[in-house]
Amino acid sequence: xxxxxxxxxxxxxxxFGTLSDVxxxxxxxxxxxxLAPPLLWLGIIYLGSLFALLAQSFFSIDxxxxxIRYEWTLKTYAELLRPSxxxxxxxxxxxxxxxxxxxAVVAFPIxxxxxxxARGKWKAFFYLGAMLxxxxxxxxxxxxxxxxxxxxxxxxWIFAKLHLTPVLEAWLSIPVIGGxxxxxxxxxxxxxxxxxxxxxxxxxxxxxxxxxPDSMLEASSDLGGSxxxxxxxxxxxxxxxxxxxxxxxxxxxxxxxxxIPQIIGSSRLFIGxxxxxxxxxxxxxxxxxxxxxxxxxxxGLYLWxxxxxxxxxxx
Amino acid sequence: MQTxxxxxxxxxxxxxVRAVDGVDLKxxxxxxFAMLGPSxxxxxxxxxxxxxxxxxxxxxxxxxxxxxxxVPPYRRNVNTVFQDYALFPHLSVADNVAYGPMIRxxxxxxxxxxxxxxxxLVQLPGYGARQPGQLSGGQRQRVALARALVxxxxxxxxxxxxxxxxxxxxxxMQEELKTLQRSLGITFVFVTHDQGEALSMADxxxxxxxxxxxxxxxxxxxxxxxxxxxxxDFVGSSNILPPETVERxxxxxxxxxxxPESIRLATAGGHAATVLGHSYLGAATRLSVxxxxxxxxxxxxAGATVxxxxxxxxxxxxxxDLHLMEDGQ
Numbered sequence: 001x002x003x004x005x006x007x008x009x010x011x012x013x014x015x016f017g018t019l020s021d022v023x024x025x026x027x028x029x030x031x032x033x034x035l036a037p038p039l040l041w042l043g044i045i046y047l048g049s050l051f052a053l054l055a056q057s058f059f060s061i062d063x064x065x066x067x068i069r070y071e072w073t074l075k076t077y078a079e080l081l082r083p084s085x086x087x088x089x090x091x092x093x094x095x096x097x098x099x100x101x102x103x104a105v106v107a108f109p110i111x112x113x114x115x116x117x118a119r120g121k122w123k124a125f126f127y128l129g130a131m132l133x134x135x136x137x138x139x140x141x142x143x144x145x146x147x148x149x150x151x152x153x154x155x156x157w158i159f160a161k162l163h164l165t166p167v168l169e170a171w172l173s174i175p176v177i178g179g180x181x182x183x184x185x186x187x188x189x190x191x192x193x194x195x196x197x198x199x200x201x202x203x204x205x206x207x208x209x210x211x212x213p214d215s216m217l218e219a220s221s222d223l224g225g226s227x228x229x230x231x232x233x234x235x236x237x238x239x240x241x242x243x244x245x246x247x248x249x250x251x252x253x254x255x256x257x258x259x260i261p262q263i264i265g266s267s268r269l270f271i272g273x274x275x276x277x278x279x280x281x282x283x284x285x286x287x288x289x290x291x292x293x294x295x296x297x298x299x300g301l302y303l304w305x306x307x308x309x310x311x312x313x314x315x
Numbered sequence: 316m317q318t319x320x321x322x323x324x325x326x327x328x329x330x331x332v333r334a335v336d337g338v339d340l341k342x343x344x345x346x347x348f349a350m351l352g353p354s355x356x357x358x359x360x361x362x363x364x365x366x367x368x369x370x371x372x373x374x375x376x377x378x379x380x381x382x383x384x385x386v387p388p389y390r391r392n393v394n395t396v397f398q399d400y401a402l403f404p405h406l407s408v409a410d411n412v413a414y415g416p417m418i419r420x421x422x423x424x425x426x427x428x429x430x431x432x433x434x435x436l437v438q439l440p441g442y443g444a445r446q447p448g449q450l451s452g453g454q455r456q457r458v459a460l461a462r463a464l465v466x467x468x469x470x471x472x473x474x475x476x477x478x479x480x481x482x483x484x485x486x487x488m489q490e491e492l493k494t495l496q497r498s499l500g501i502t503f504v505f506v507t508h509d510q511g512e513a514l515s516m517a518d519x520x521x522x523x524x525x526x527x528x529x530x531x532x533x534x535x536x537x538x539x540x541x542x543x544x545x546x547x548d549f550v551g552s553s554n555i556l557p558p559e560t561v562e563r564x565x566x567x568x569x570x571x572x573x574x575p576e577s578i579r580l581a582t583a584g585g586h587a588a589t590v591l592g593h594s595y596l597g598a599a600t601r602l603s604v605x606x607x608x609x610x611x612x613x614x615x616x617a618g619a620t621v622x623x624x625x626x627x628x629x630x631x632x633x634x635x636d637l638h639l640m641e642d643g644q
Contacts, residue, residue: 215401218368221388222395223415223466229389233414237405 057289066283076286080294085274089294092271095186095261096254099193100201103250104243106194107201111242114202115209130202133195142192142263149188149264151181179266189265193254200249208242209235244306251302255295271295317344317379319470319502320365325374326526327360334360336526337374342470344379347496347503349513352523353549358506361523362472365504366395379469394463395472398479400455402447408434408458409443415466433461436495453484460492464499473505477512489516510550514538522546538574542641547572554578554611561639569639575601577636578613580622585629590622604628 011017023030059068060075079085114126133141147153159168172178172185179185212235220230258272269277271291279288306312322340326333335357342348350358363369364376367388376383378393394415402411409430410417416426427443434442437457447455456476463471473492477485493516496503507513513520514534521531522545530542541547544555554575558568565571576599588604588611600615602622613630615621622628 213399213401215397215399216403218366218388219395219397219401219403219462220414220418221368222366222393223462224389224418225414226389229418233418234403238403 053289054293055289056285057293059286061284061286068285076290079287080290085291088269088271088274088291091268092255093298095190095193095270096251098190099197099254100247100250102190102194103198103201104205104247107198107205107246108239108243111202111206111209114206115212116214126206130199130206134199138196139259141196142260145188145192145195146183146264149182149191151183153181153183155182183264184266186265189261192260192264193257196260197250197253200253201243201246204242204245204249205239206242208239208245212238241312244312248299248303252295252299255298318342318377319344319346319379320504321377322361322364323375325361325364325371325376327357327364327369328372333526335364335371338526338528340521340528340531342502342504344502345500347493347505347516347518349505349507349517349520350523351507351510351513351520351550353508355525356523357526358508358521358523359474360526362395362474362504362506365470366393366472367391392466392468393470393472394466394468395474396456396459396463396476398474398476400459402455402458402462404447406447407443408439408445408447408450411447411458412443412462412465414462429465430461433465434458436464437461438491452479453488456480456488460495464495464501468501470502470504473503475506475508477507477509485512492516514550520550522550524549540638541572544570544572544640547638547640552612556609556637560607560609561637565634565637565639567639569641572638572640573611573632573636575612576614578611578630578632580615580619581629581631583629585631588628588630590624590626590628592624593621604630606630 011021023033056068057076058072058074059070060073061067062069080089110126110130114123114130118126148155150156156165156168159165168182171187172181177186177190179187182188182191216234216238217230220234221227225233256272258270258276261270262273271294275288275291278284278291318341320340320342322338325335325338325340327335338357338361340361350361352358360369364371365378365383367383367386367390371384378391383391402408403414406414409427412430412433413421413426416429421429431440431443434440437460439454439457439461442450442454442458447458450458456479460476476492477488480488489512492503492505505513505517514537517534519532520534520537522529522537524545530537530546532540537546537550541550541553547553547555551574553572556571556573558570561571562568586606588606591603591605591610593600593602596614598617600617600619600621602613602615604611604613611630
């Protein structure tokens with residue numbers, strides 16, 4: 001007979017041994033220690049500065065001295081409603097909505113392929129393909145697009161080679177979305193926005209589609225649903241939370257961006273550019289802050305509506 | 316009686332894998348037909364071929380006399396109860412059941428009435444407003460059944476529908492499915508790996524192995540007269556005796572099957588055997604013995620005296636019960 005092994009092992013002792021035992025006995029303490037640093041960061045540095053910025057929007061600027069008057073007022077918000085400022089808001093929101101819609105339409109087939117057909121190395125290739133654009137500098141990509149879309153650029157050349165120049169010219173002659181060339185038109189801004197934010201739409205849509213079991217689609221087909229009916233009644237509702245998640249990215253990123261419209265597009269401002277101009281040279285921090293409130297309110301409304309439409313029911 | 320489903324030389328290959336390999340099959344209208352086999356034997360693929368989720372690599376399938384190849388599932392008047400039930404999580408129970416009628420364009424009031432009737436048929440009246448997530452496994456199974464039956468299909472396909480239920484519920488559902496099938500008169504094709512389920516419910520059973528049908532017949536026939544070692548062993552785990560042993564008892568060289576319940580302890584005479592061990596099953600006791608190097612299992616009815624492990628016992632059986640098989644496979 002060998003010596004009996006003890007059933008209960010002695011404590012390991014030392015600082016870490018004791019600490020392990022204490023943390024094991026107090027799971028709440030463990031959670032607190034784990035969450036305190038990020039919560040402090042989020043609470044004080046992130047949310048704190050956001051509220052400091054929002055508070056600025058309730059101050060106003062003295063039009064004669066150009067100094068900020070630290071009194072609570074809604075005067076700055078009234079300024080937002082001036083036609084020139086309202087124009088900026090409408091332009092930005094329209095662009096964000098168009099970009100979101102186009103991203104969803106372009107992303108869906110790619111995400112569908114990746115979720116339902118791609119296996120093994122094709123799946124790896126998909127992730128690489130979807131993420132690769134995110135690895136290179138945003139500015140380089142935008143300047144590359146400026147060259148592609150320029151009047152002397154490759155796109156004009158391709159249209160010429162295909163004898164489709166009249167089509168391009170007809171498009172560019174449409175008021176508002178047209179212009180001298182694609183690179184100075186809203187169409188160009190739109191194309192680049194869709195390109196840059198597309199990965200943010202593809203990945204959540206793919207994740208949502210991945211969670212739809214094959215049997216769900218087979219059941220719809222089995223019950224008489226044609227592919228179009230299955231898409232409309234089963235696939236789309238089940239993918240909607242993913243598409244909404246993606247649209248939150250594309251919509252809010254477009255609302256806030258100030259670099260793309262500055263490099264590609266007409267000289268008319270978007271919200272981001274307005275914020276940049278007001279907080280910089282103009283020194284009108286309250287108006288800049290009021291402008292930043294606009295996307296926050298719009299996103300809040302958007303999420304509220306999405307929730308009411310049942311977009312998150314399938315979560 | 317009309318033939319509901321007919322397979323002639325149907326094969327379905329997935330690359331080098333022959334999931335279904337040259338199957339001939341005829342299922343009669345109004346029949347409760349079971350496809351029985353271990354996993355990977357091709358029974359589910361056969362079901363999916365009838366539903367239209369798979370297309371045959373070779374061969375010909377007819378459903379009520381009409382060619383089924385190339386016909387998509389949504390153009391077949393055949394409905395499936397899926398193994399995982401596949402209820403739509405974003406729709407209420409009533410909308411799930413009314414999905415088929417909704418697709419066909421039936422007006423809302425009318426299809427809700429049909430859904431309520433179908434729910435009553437599966438003993439779930441008044442459950443329409445619930446969400447599938449709020450139901451238990453057994454209830455989900457009934458909803459899946461109602462969702463298929465509401466379309467009044469010509470053939471109802473059931474893919475291991477009772478697999479996820481606990482024993483008590485499974486026995487209850489077996490009874491109900493059988494009653495339902497009798498009263499509706501719909502052809503049921505039922506896939507299962509549980510031989511007890513297949514024997515107790517089906518009018519006829521097809522035993523599958525490695526993509527082929529080993530035997531088709533009524534449950535009693537399959538059980539009493541298995542044609543091959545595989546069927547004898549898979550259906551009711553029989554004692555399988557090799558030709559050398561069989562020659563001693565039946566005077567003929569062939570593989571034979573001897574059901575455990577056919578063997579009994581002899582009061583006089585019999586064959587000498589050594590008891591290897593026993594396990595208590597409640598309604599019976601399973602005894603394993605060694606008879607001249609041949610291991611045998613026998614079932615003793617409850618209340619019988621169980622000989623001790625290691626002791627000598629005499630066993631006997633009726634000559635008829637030793638079933639000779641034509642096929643050594």
